[in-house]
Amino acid sequence: MKSLAQLEQLKKEMREVLKIRDGVASGPWNYHVMVCGGAGCISSNCRDIVTALKAELAAKGLEKEVKVVLTGCMGPCDMGPVMIVYPEGTFYRRVKPKDAATIVEEHLANGTPVRRLLYRAPGSTEPIPKYSDIDFFKKQHKVVLRNMLYIDPLLIEDYISRDGYGALGKALTQMKPEEVIATVKAAGLRGRGGAGFPSGMKWEFTAKATGSPKYVVCNADEGDPGAFMDRSVLEGDPHSIIEGMTICGYAIGAERGYVYIRAEYPLAIERLEAAIARAREFGFLGQDIFGTGFNFDIEIRIGAGAFVCGEETALLTSIEGRRGEPRPRPPFPANAGLFGKPTVINNVETWANIAPIILNGSEWFASIGTEKSKGTKVFALAGRVNNTGLVEVPMGTTVREIVFDIGGGIPRKKAFKAVQTGGPSGGCIPAEHLDVPVDYDSLGQLGAIMGSGGMIVMDEDTCMVDIAKFFLDFVVDESCGKCSPCRIGTKRALETLERIANGNGKEGDIELLLELCSTIKQTALCGLGQTAPNPVLSTIRYFRHEYEDHIKEHKCQASVCEFKAAEE
Amino acid sequence: MAMITLTIDKQKVAVKEGTTILEAAKQLGINIPTLCYLKEINVIGACRICMVEVQGARTFVAACVAPVAEGMVVRTNTAAVVKARKLVLELILSDHPMECLTCVRNQNCELQRLAEAFGLTEIRFQGATTDYPVDDSSPAIVRDPRKCVLCRRCVSVCAEVQTVRAITAQERGFKTLIAPAFNQGLSEVACVNCGQCALVCPTGAIHEKDDIDKVWAALADPKKHVVVQTAPAVRVTVGEALGMAPGSIVTGKMVAGLRHLGFDKVFDTDFTADLTILEEGNELLQRVNGGGTLPMITSCSPGWIKFIEHFYPDLLPHLSTCKSPQQMFGALAKTYYAQKAGVDPADVFCVSIMPCTAKKFECERPEMNSSGYQDVDVVLTSRELARMFKRVGINLAALPVEEYDAPLGISTGAGEIFGATGGVMEAALRTVYEVVTGKTLDNLDFEMVRGLDGVKEATVPVGDLNVKVAVANGLGNARKLMDAIKAGTADYHFIEIMCCPGGCIGGGGSPIPTNTEIRNKRIAATYVEDKNMPLRKSHENPAVQALYAEFLEKPLGHKSHELLHTKYTPRGQYPEQ
Ligand SMILES: Cc1cc2nc3c(=O)[nH]c(=O)nc-3n(C[C@H](O)[C@H](O)[C@H](O)COP(=O)(O)O)c2cc1C
Secondary structure, three states: OOOHHHHHHHHHHHHHHHHHHHOOOOOOOOEEEEEEOOHHHHHOOHHHHHHHHHHHHHHOOOOOOEEEEEEOOOOOHHHOOOEEEEOOOEEEOOOOHHHHHHHHHHHHOOOOOOHHHEEEOOOOOOEEOEHHHOHHHHOOOOOOOOOOOOOOOOOHHHHHHOOOOHHHHHHHHHOOHHHHHHHHHHHOOEOOOOOOOEHHHHHHHHHHOOOOOOEEEEEEOOOOOOOOHHHHHHHHOHHHHHHHHHHHHHHHOOOEEEEEEEOOOHHHHHHHHHHHHHHHHOOOOEEEEOOOOEEEEEEEEEEOOOHHHHOHHHHHHHHOOOOOOOOOOOOOHHHHOHHHOOEEEEEHHHHHHHHHHHHHOHHHHHOOEOOOOEOEEEEEEEEOOOOOEEEEEEOOOEHHHHHHHHOOOOHHHOOEEEEEEOHHHOEEEEHHHOOOEOOHHHHHHOOOOOOOOEEEEEEOOOOHHHHHHHHHHHHHHHOOOOOHHHHHHHHHHHHHHHHHHOOOOOOOHHHHHHHHHHHHHHHOOOHHHHHOOHHHHHHHHHHHHHHHHHHHHOOOOOOOOOOOOOOO | OOEEEEEEOOEEEEEEOOOEHHHHHHHOOOOOOOOOOEOOOEOOOOOOOOEEEEOOOOOOEEOOOOEOOOOOEEEOOOHHHHHHHHHHHHHHHHOOOOOHHHOOOOOOOHHHHHHHHHOOOOOOOOOOOOOOOOEOOOOOEEEOHHHOOOOOHHHHHHHHHOOOOOOEEEOOHHHOEEEOHHHOOHHHOOOOOOOHHHHHOOOOOEEEOOOHHHHHHHHHOOOOEEEEEEOOOHHHOHHHHHOOOOOOOOHHHHHHHHHHHOOOEEEEHHHHHHHHHHHHHHHHHHHHHHOOOOOEEOOOOHHHHHHHHHHOHHHHHHEOOEOOHHHHHHHHHHHHHHHHHOOOHHHEEEEEEEOOOHHHHHOOOOOOOOOOOOOOOEEEEHHHHHHHHHHOOOOHHHOOOOOOOOOOOOOOHHHHHHHOOOHHHHHHHHHHHHHHHOOOOOOOOOHHHOOOOOEEEEEEEEOOEEEEEEEEEOHHHHHHHHHHHHHOOOOOOEEEEEOOOOOHHHOOOOOOOOOHHHHHHHHHHHHHHHHHOOOOOHHHOHHHHHHHHHHHOOOOOHHHHHHHEOOOOOOOOOOOO
16 A cells, blocks of 8 residues: 555445445445354354355355455344344344344345344344344444454455555655654543553653664553453454554554454454555554555464453563563553563553544544543443343443343343453442442542453342452462462452352451452552452452351351361 | 662661662661562562562562662561562462471571561462472482472572583572483582582572591491591681681681591691692792693692683683692502501592582592502582581580691691682792792792682792782682683783682682672681781692602602603583483
8 A cells, every 4th residue: 555545446436245244235245244253152053044045145146245254243142143134124133044044035135134034132022133223232332343243354355445554654644653643642541451551651751761672562462361351352352453453563663563462352363464464464563564665563472361460561572472471560561561662551442442543533532431431431231131242332331221121131030249350350330339330430439440341240149259350360370479468368268258158257357358358569569469459358348148147147148158167 | 880769667867879779778777578589690570579668669679689769668568568478478388398397407598587577477389399309429419309489599599600500590480490411310410519509508409418427437447547628718617607706716716626526636627728739839930830731720629620620721721730638648648657657548538528519529530549549538528517516415606726737738828728718829929939030938928819709910029030820719700810811811820729719718618608708708817817827838848749759759760750640631611421
């Protein structure tokens, strides 16, 4: 790609071809059938559906009129496998390969949607044919997941049709590096990897830091159990990451980027690798990008799946080829990052926000969200909720809206008890705070954290001592073992919880846990240890009576814990 | 460099940019407690004992790694931070075997001192404990992971100072273990037995293998004729392990103490150090004149020998073929001396007192039996000798000064300086100069090869030849010279390498603590000893002259080759099992 004009030309052509996906029936195609290729749907065999559809279409001689596309994750995972049929946007759920014949026969050949595969709201029998009329989709605001319902992740042309690489072209040909940084700063974008640090400031520190070369790193380690936001973006829209990182490279004066992905994400690795290769062919990576003399390229580094390797300094140490252990900060990566050089490290979701910010401007972005938390946030909604899956909402959306409007509420008429945000090192939000706006600061005040976007809904059948034990067990396993409070302290806290949960708790255990946990928070070396006690502290904060029941009366309200005979 | 002003415990202090809070506090006389920290070697903030409060910081801050910032306000002794430190220490102790009374580091343990300082009377956390088995596969070093506090000092010194990387963190979380890769035994990997790990260990988790009982048994055996040799460095270090100040010289008192322990003869490795100079000096001249492999490299230091065998096996031809002074001594004790004293060599039991753990490995090398027996039977470190003295109530300070026995106890100042980095080189230069030129040296002090600099170089005119020499101490520095040889940029004639930083006075068998300040004091004492000697050149040693006249005939002669020279074993970095 040698000029912006050339890109614009290609985009125009591709838009014309693909406008059916915007609901405009035209051109050679009657239908585009978008089959969700997210992780959940893939594990429920959506690929067989694609094969079956293609076979049926071929049998009917419709291959030239109906295009079948495997997309990234569409979001409503528990309804999977799901698909959308354009131009009208018909949404099918729980599709089986054997449904392919009916879909082709009734819908794609004869224009009548298959009624039994349509969505119905919980408790209703009336089908809602269009995805855009379904609450789950209607209440979302997609910036990061902007392309998920529309593109074939393997086709760079699909990405270009939806403004792809336009932001890179704009930045390189029309903006100075300082202007790029100023735009990201003014947008108010904060890091989506957990800590919420203002990204523009990070870029500015790195741009100003002495030392070269400088590096751009994408944190795609995504170690939180149950989280798949980053994975979905990488699998469904890999070019958005490449574009964001390349823009940053230009802004801070770096020529090399690394994406650190866990080995457990083979499809993400494969798609990103393919996308990088394509981007090189198109000249979005490599030498003299957009004819501006700017060079940038990206390499993938594969992590072995240690949770702590998502912590930025451990991640950089791991890329350097050493045991992935955190190092003290300061120095921060902006000054001494990868190989001791100034480095910007951002999360996948953070990177996915960059191109829209550059294209649409900082005011547009800052108009979404709350005063101190701008833009949207992607959550992996899981647990005791009707619509589990991937959702993106403006910052400031309340927990109630996410759980009840988008999530469709709690199944089997059970009572909502709490939601755990921020993954294993997050905290829980009880029913009395259902109306808290989800943003960095409000969650922090409640003793929870935004984290990377895990959101686990718990109903009345959940024991909070058990939950604390579950999360702590995870961090005990994942502690790197470098600093004593995390290595020994989390283990001792877990042992205490185990005693409480099996009926051997003692008077004073709660106080000891509080002292231990607050000391670990205060003294641990990295974010893992500093946040590891959160589940314990927040469950004690909101559900202390459950701990007391376990200790004093050997009672587990939710009937989860099994009490063993007291040990002497 | 810019100066930074900050406030620590309400006092203002100005320090250089980049200083840590810990070091800045020290300038005010405030000693923040530490455990993992080891200045310049291990600055990683792992133990979290040195926590302090910094105004505006989200959490407490580890003083050992936190750089100062302008206007920073630090409190080192608030109730909250002291309580936090105490709890961290309590956690560490909750996974510690508490075997203080039976521990090799009893009363010289940093963890014990901290526990005492914090007044910990109760451990409130009971639970799982680390129970990896003891690794005593090595003849020199024992690892006891149960006592390990995972401070990583040993890992840092092994990797960064010695560049050996024999041990590192394995597993993670509560299961973390410091060990060779795949938790192999130390004897199965490229460990050089230098013992620097033991020297820096704050607890008893890694220590010398204790061979005292073998010596007590020999001393108690009426059939055995037990002779002892003491390495040059021991006389300027062992006093520290008995409560004396660093740099104390205890030569004559140590001799008296050894006699008191019951050794039949008290001899001196300095004697064979002098002998080494004659053999090695002549070997150098032979190589220079005869087109042999240059640069020639010294071979006194067994840790260094194992290092080159593992990491630079292709450079082995550069090594002098001379055995180390300890092994020359052993070979002569069971031949020349036994003959002279009329003792059956089978009954001679040869003990070495060394500042060194690697010597324990060296004496067991299969090559080291040219007398027909294992030349040196047992090696004790300086620390073990101190323990023997303590066990029988020997108070060195109160003992008279006694002389070594003749003939293997007669030596010169040149032999004595073998204990410090640069000493072998200096001793060699003193002799080579006079032997080659036939002139007397005016100034015996070759200052340019002395001191703690990692790599030292000098060019010394010897007759027509400008002899180019280099000296390295510590294996990281040795590596630099080896890489230079490989790159073809080391145009030296002669290189001295000592495995341990500072040379043998910083050996892995030395009293604990050993640090830069203490090393310097020991080095200074070494040169005082040198100055005190009536003779200071190896070739003037009358006992060595007599040895050649009566027994060896001439340097590099047939008998020398049989008894005093050796071969090396290429081992590779990942030794085959
Ligand atoms: C234990 C631990 C695990 C983490 N894991 C991740 C992760 O998987 N992905 C991620 O993006 N950030 C993770 N982080 C946060 C990173 O340290 C860092 O803040 C982030 O990569 C910065 O990017 P951002 O500013 O775009 O959020 C983790 C932090 C901690 C303490």
